[in-house]
Amino acid sequence: MTHLDLLLLRANDDVAVATRELPAGDTLRLDDRDLTVLTDVPRGHKIALRDLPAGAPVHKYGQVIGSTTTAVRAGEHVHAHNLGMAAVDHAYEFGTALIPMEKAETRTFQGYRRADGRVGTRNFVGIVTSVNCSASTARMIADQFRGPIMDAWPNVDGVVALAHDSGCGLVPASEGGQILLRTLRGYASHPNIGGLLVLGLGCEMIGVDTVLAGLPDDSDTIVEKLTIQDTGGVRATVRAGTEVIRTLLDRLNERRRATVPASSLVVGLNCGGSDGYSGITANPALGHASDLLVAQGATTVLAETPEVFGAEHLLTRRAVSKEVGQRLLDRIAWWHTYVSAGGGTLDNNPSPGNKAGGLTTILEKSLGAVAKGGSAPLTAVYEYAEPITGTGFTFMDTPGYDPVSVTGLVAGGATVVVFTTGRGSVLGGKPAPVLKVATNSEIYQRMREDMDIDTGGIVTGALSLTDSGQEIFEAILAVASGRPTASEDLDLGRDEFVPWQLGAVT
Amino acid sequence: MTHLDLLLLRANDDVAVATRELPAGDTLRLDDRDLTVLTDVPRGHKIALRDLPAGAPVHKYGQVIGSTTTAVRAGEHVHAHNLGMAAVDHAYEFGTALIPMEKAETRTFQGYRRADGRVGTRNFVGIVTSVNCSASTARMIADQFRGPIMDAWPNVDGVVALAHDSGCGLVPASEGGQILLRTLRGYASHPNIGGLLVLGLGCEMIGVDTVLAGLPDDSDTIVEKLTIQDTGGVRATVRAGTEVIRTLLDRLNERRRATVPASSLVVGLNCGGSDGYSGITANPALGHASDLLVAQGATTVLAETPEVFGAEHLLTRRAVSKEVGQRLLDRIAWWHTYVSAGGGTLDNNPSPGNKAGGLTTILEKSLGAVAKGGSAPLTAVYEYAEPITGTGFTFMDTPGYDPVSVTGLVAGGATVVVFTTGRGSVLGGKPAPVLKVATNSEIYQRMREDMDIDTGGIVTGALSLTDSGQEIFEAILAVASGRPTASEDLDLGRDEFVPWQLGAVT
Ligand SMILES: [Ca+2]
Ligand SMILES: [Ca+2]
Ligand SMILES: [Ca+2]
Ligand SMILES: [Ca+2]
Ligand SMILES: [Ca+2]
Known part of the structure; x- marks a missing residue:
């Protein structure tokens, strides 16, 4: 069914969505028949496409969204006054609605093949901070690589400072500590990051080496690390970090996109x-x-x-x-x-x-x-x-x-x-x-x-x-x-x- | 008592802190007497200054830090082997150790008098974000006001973007929601912020108007607000925000420091x-x-x-x-x-x-x-x-x-x-x-x-x-x-x- 005033989300749904206000009395010409609007239906609301007895399941998205609480005629507004949840089957079933996808003809894209088999869609240098205490410094380093200076490395997408609020004042072994560590390691090993600087303060609970300890062995990410305390303060770290990033950029600039199957996405x-x-x-x-x-x-x-x-x-x-x-x-x-x-x-x-x-x-x-x-x-x-x-x-x-x-x-x-x-x-x-x-x-x-x-x-x-x-x-x-x-x-x-x-x- | 090898934190303390390793047998010449070191005392550790019977309270910082678990002689190392918490009085008392401060001769500083009676130590324009969704945009606006451009407003200390991670995906009435709101309002009304832009996305739970609703009436902070959705996106908001900030800077540049008593700090x-x-x-x-x-x-x-x-x-x-x-x-x-x-x-x-x-x-x-x-x-x-x-x-x-x-x-x-x-x-x-x-x-x-x-x-x-x-x-x-x-x-x-x-x- 195609109709400018109605949106049917899945064939065989019992209801359609009104794309404009439908006043009672209007007649809508559907593919196979006419539908007369029986009660006003506001824009975005549902209209019944067929007669439904009381207690009938109502389908939208090809799924049951509830059941009628009274009999509903085709053309009536369907909402809280005649639709409820009572008879909906909430029992948990597993694998009873599997619709296998047919394999389609292979499409490709241009991506960065990484050593671990994954494929990147970008080629970034990432500065992963272990703790908020190195966040401002990480941004200062990344700020050195914005604008025309990046023309020197046309095959690199940029330098991203991944600054966050945590990394200390927490229990590293707790659920929250583990989630943070998993997140930091996930970014550090992301296929879109080819070069990595892990930057810390030095005395934080989740330190630079803890972040690095979880990175996969088969990675071709070029990894560097610095702490502000060991490097001698913010200014010295911005200087050292900027040098490190230049080296990473030079090396990442050699990388090229290749044709890869869409299955890598x-x-x-x-x-x-x-x-x-x-x-x-x-x-x-x-x-x-x-x-x-x-x-x-x-x-x-x-x-x-x-x-x-x-x-x-x-x-x-x-x-x-x-x-x-x-x-x-x-x-x-x-x-x-x-x-x-x-x-x-x-x-x-x-x-x-x-x-x-x-x-x-x-x-x-x-x-x-x-x-x-x-x-x-x-x-x-x-x-x-x-x-x-x-x-x-x-x-x-x-x-x-x-x-x-x-x-x-x-x-x-x-x-x-x-x-x-x-x-x-x-x-x-x-x-x-x-x-x-x-x-x-x-x-x-x-x-x-x-x-x-x-x-x-x-x-x-x-x-x-x-x-x-x-x-x-x-x-x-x-x-x-x-x-x-x-x-x-x-x-x-x-x-x-x-x-x-x-x-x-x- | 002054002694290069010992640090006494309060007169009459029972222990002093060794500022170097003190080997047993050394004799330290105190103001009024000699103290012979009886057992090795590592650097940073405590040495007894007088004989203490078992069960005696031990004072450091003028406070009881524990009590002796055995008799301790002057010159002995005081640590876990002879100091415990057993007999310490943990009863809660209120106001039993009041040491009133004598009023000193008045000192002054140069501060910014604000209309509500408070005194600022800086003269900033603040961009307070209501939600993380406006954080990047707030920083883009603040970035327009870094470096030599600020020479045009020599009496202003800068434009600070107060970007944070929250503001939505929380229950505004919860303890966490109220703490966030209190924090945002505290910065928005801070005496060091003379001009304020509250910047939101538009559909967040803690919105721009909610932040502004809590600001004091007697303030002379110049207040502006913007949302990205109403302004038409990021680029339009950076343009509009930059114009707003220029106006705020021109007005804040008129403000001057005045001599105020140190009591305003x-x-x-x-x-x-x-x-x-x-x-x-x-x-x-x-x-x-x-x-x-x-x-x-x-x-x-x-x-x-x-x-x-x-x-x-x-x-x-x-x-x-x-x-x-x-x-x-x-x-x-x-x-x-x-x-x-x-x-x-x-x-x-x-x-x-x-x-x-x-x-x-x-x-x-x-x-x-x-x-x-x-x-x-x-x-x-x-x-x-x-x-x-x-x-x-x-x-x-x-x-x-x-x-x-x-x-x-x-x-x-x-x-x-x-x-x-x-x-x-x-x-x-x-x-x-x-x-x-x-x-x-x-x-x-x-x-x-x-x-x-x-x-x-x-x-x-x-x-x-x-x-x-x-x-x-x-x-x-x-x-x-x-x-x-x-x-x-x-x-x-x-x-x-x-x-x-x-x-x-x-
Ligand atoms: Ca580029
Ligand atoms: Ca602290
Ligand atoms: Ca200035
Ligand atoms: Ca932050
Ligand atoms: Ca969402």
Whole structure:
């Protein structure tokens, strides 16, 4: 069905989304029949496409989002007054909804082959700080390598200072300490970082050598280290660090891109500043792009556990094994403890604003976020910043908060991140490029220099979900090959390195 | 008593600290008598100055640090083998050890009088970010105002971007949300910030208007605000923000320093990267400076609760009221819960390294930290980032972790911070100057450009504690009047704004 006033997210759904306000009495001409609007349907809200008896499951995204609480006729507004969660089956099943992806014809991109078998999409020098005490100094060193001076090293993408707030005043062996260490090591060994300076103060709890101790043996990353205390203070360290970086740049400038299969890609799927369109335009379009990547044998990584909560039983049904599905459920259980310790609850229920926008149930809301993950089988579940080693559609446990979530994905090895936004995010993710996908054309136009792709046409009928997904897929290949994203053009990503901070600060 | 080989921290102490290794058999000539060393005493360790029966209280810093577990003769090494905590009185008393400070002859400095009655020591434009999503953009704006361009505004100290990691993905009403908001408002209304731009993304949980809603009415801070989403993206916001800042700079350039009494000072007392000398050189010298400030009617603020733990009952005895003392005890109780939630304990016991350095008991170790607070009565106890409104010696509850602790003090209104360090810290605290005091001459020489004051002479006998304290006091007045500190010369403090992050990230 194609209709300018209705958006059908999956063939055979029971409801469609109104793309304009539909007054009662209007008649919509569908492919095969007429549909008369029986009650007013606000823009962004759902309309029944067929008669449904009371207690019937209601499908959207090809998934059950709830069941009718009364009989509903075709053409009626479907919302909280006639749709509830009562009869929804929440039983956890594993692997009962596997849709294997057919392998597609191989596509390629231009990437940096690394010695450990991974492929970079950028060629950066990274300055990883072990502690906040070396953050300002790291930035001073990186500041020496901005602007025209970089013309001397045309094959290098830049010098990125990875400054953070922690590294001391914590218990290194605690969960929070281990997450920080995993994150630092993930960046230090990221395929987009060819040359590395690990910079510390000298007396911190998580020191330079601790960071370096975890790096893989088979890496061709050129590694250097410095501490401010041993080097004799800030000025001496800026001088020494600048010399070290020059040497790294000279050597990285010799590296060249090569043609590699798309299967080498590790793509993070993320969203932030979501709006009423996110779940019906950009997210499902990105989901289609994820399926196209999986068909290439590439890896995609969904994240943001609190936003997936409520639809986790649908993900477990896509899990390739009970172990993989159970890992997701274990993380959800962990989150209940985590948020309740602060007196909160893991609550992804539609807010009053969500409800006004047309979202009725927690399942429907969560499905809008999960839509980024397409329909491929779930092959692995990773903890925060854990190395992403598998292929296919995977999940990483992260908070929903944008910089923390993207930091986890990049630490895990994502070499491209695709980020959907309705309100307008300006996130960068150095050393990984972040592609920004607008959910509506208004924000795409208003923040034209910050957005890469517009999916707003899905609502106006100008663009199909699959065409939009294909456009995202092609953009991923282009960006992976070196085309700068909007956020790279703006040199963003200098402050969005935000490791998940967990546990007491002492 | 003055003796090159011994350091007596307070007249009438039972023990002195050996400033070199003292072999058994040596005879030390004291003011009034000879002292024969009976057992080897390592450098930095304690020697008994008089015969002590078993069970006798042992005084250092004029305080009881424990009691003898056997009889100890004058000249014996005093350590874990003959000193314990058993008989120490830990009962909480309030106001039983008040030593009122005599008012001293008034000293002055050159400060910026502000409309609310407070006095600034610097004249900054601040860019306060409401959320991490505006951090990179804030830095881009501040970057427009570095170097020779600032010559146009000689009476302004600079433009500081206060970028942080939080502001969304949290519960605003939670303890963590309130601490963040208090911190942001504290910086936004800091007396060293004359012109303010509050910069947000637009859809964050703690928004620009929420930050501004808490600012005092009687302020003469010139306030502007922008959000990236409303302004149309990063590039448009950098342009708009740069214009806003130019206007603020033109107006702040009209402001002038005036002669004000030293009583207007609010001085934070802090330490980090401590070593075996901290408790016997820089910290007690800073304590003397604190007493001199209190005698002026100024405010000093000790912090770092975990490092004070173990000596809190000595602080309550100095409390001017039961309420003030009880507030400190309430914070300690809070800390027990905070650290135990992460499976840790509030443990300030001497580590093996501390013991090798000569520290025997938790009391002795904590007293070394508390020594920064001198001997004046404790007039108030503040929570983290709470506005510091009283005068005299006060305490703020903060973690010991340097950037988080100093951020709390500056948010509370500290206009100068004095920071003692043995291993070598390079902390800056924009918009407040941070004076770095080295505990030993080796680190002072090795990190000459990062250190302001050397207290190492106290150990060699070249400098008395009171002379060293006086030197710190004079440096505080000079820095408050505009003399740049080492960290200001180096433009540090760009990354050390680290609000205490508490609670779940969602
Ligand atoms: Ca380049
Ligand atoms: Ca998000
Ligand atoms: Ca100036
Ligand atoms: Ca920071
Ligand atoms: Ca400290």
